[in-house]
Amino acid sequence: MRNIAKEVGALIRSHRKALGISQEALAARSQIDRSYMGRIERGEVNVTLKALWDIAASMEISAKLLIPE
Numbered sequence: 001m002r003n004i005a006k007e008v009g010a011l012i013r014s015h016r017k018a019l020g021i022s023q024e025a026l027a028a029r030s031q032i033d034r035s036y037m038g039r040i041e042r043g044e045v046n047v048t049l050k051a052l053w054d055i056a057a058s059m060e061i062s063a064k065l066l067i068p069e
Contacts, residue, residue: 006043
């Protein structure tokens with residue numbers, strides 16, 4: 001069984017690292033609590049669509065890139 005939350009978190013982390021920004025900076029840009037951002041990246045929570053949209057927008061990428069195939 002797939003763990004979509006972990007896959008989404010891994011995609012967010014990968015794009016964040018490619019941009020060279022810290023988890024704290026991404027959280028601030030996305031207006032998301034840093035600890036929540038950490039839980040999202042570790043796949044511990046199911047990210048809301050709004051949060052996913054805000055994260056993608058703060059990285060200036062399409063939200064589609066954060067959804068696994």
